[in-house]
Amino acid sequence: MENRSVNPLHLTSITILSPSNSPLYVHSFTGSQDELRHYHLSHAAVDVIEERIVMTSTPIKPAESYLGLLFCMEDMAFYGFQTTTKIRMVLSIALVDAMVKDADIVAIFRAIHNLLLTITSNPFLSLSSSSSFKAKPASSSSSTSTEKHDRNHQIINTHIPESKMFNLGPDDIKSNWLKESKTFNEGVKRIGEMLNGHL
Numbered sequence: 001m002e003n004r005s006v007n008p009l010h011l012t013s014i015t016i017l018s019p020s021n022s023p024l025y026v027h028s029f030t031g032s033q034d035e036l037r038h039y040h041l042s043h044a045a046v047d048v049i050e051e052r053i054v055m056t057s058t059p060i061k062p063a064e065s066y067l068g069l070l071f072c073m074e075d076m077a078f079y080g081f082q083t084t085t086k087i088r089m090v091l092s093i094a095l096v097d098a099m100v101k102d103a104d105i106v107a108i109f110r111a112i113h114n115l116l117l118t119i120t121s122n123p124f125l126s127l128s129s130s131s132s133f134k135a136k137p138a139s140s141s142s143s144t145s146t147e148k149h150d151r152n153h154q155i156i157n158t159h160i161p162e163s164k165m166f167n168l169g170p171d172d173i174k175s176n177w178l179k180e181s182k183t184f185n186e187g188v189k190r191i192g193e194m195l196n197g198h199l
Contacts, residue, residue, distance in 0.1 A: 015042035019086035
């Protein structure tokens with residue numbers, strides 16, 4: 001009895017869009033030179049996503065998270081997913097002769113969604129990764145020494161109004177949170193490498 005090798009899913013890109021369809025994150029598994037092309041192709045899926053949501057949702061039954069195969073273009077298949085907070089994800093895979101199971105695509109979306117939740121739930125998210133938090137010193141008697149000290153020590157985080165402190169929603173997610181997150185980027189790359197058969 002011979003062992004058959006399973007054809008891995010060849011991911012080409014993942015795009016994450018905000019509820020207002022602005023790009024939050026684009027990652028090309030075929031190289032950074034293809035990111036812009038993948039973004040434009042993924043953004044073409046927005047109309048299909050909107051149409052699918054309108055067709056499948058009713059006032060008493062919201063649209064399902066997994067939106068299925070959206071369309072095929074340029075030898076790639078595009079799949080859609082919407083979280084309960086209306087963040088949209090578009091995944092593209094290379095068209096192959098093997099059958100693609102919806103359960104496999106959903107598992108990829110869930111893994112990326114878990115990474116997204118981990119990053120956006122981080123209480124230290126807005127801290128700069130390149131430098132540590134430095135508070136301003138208390139006022140001293142000498143104004144020149146205070147000025148020198150202020151130039152060396154500044155608060156990195158901007159002030160958040162108390163009304164917005166615990167009232168951030170999906171529209172408040174910043175694209176640089178995801179782009180600058182080592183954990184998120186490495187997690188997405190690991191998913192792609194695992195499915196493309198590099199691990």
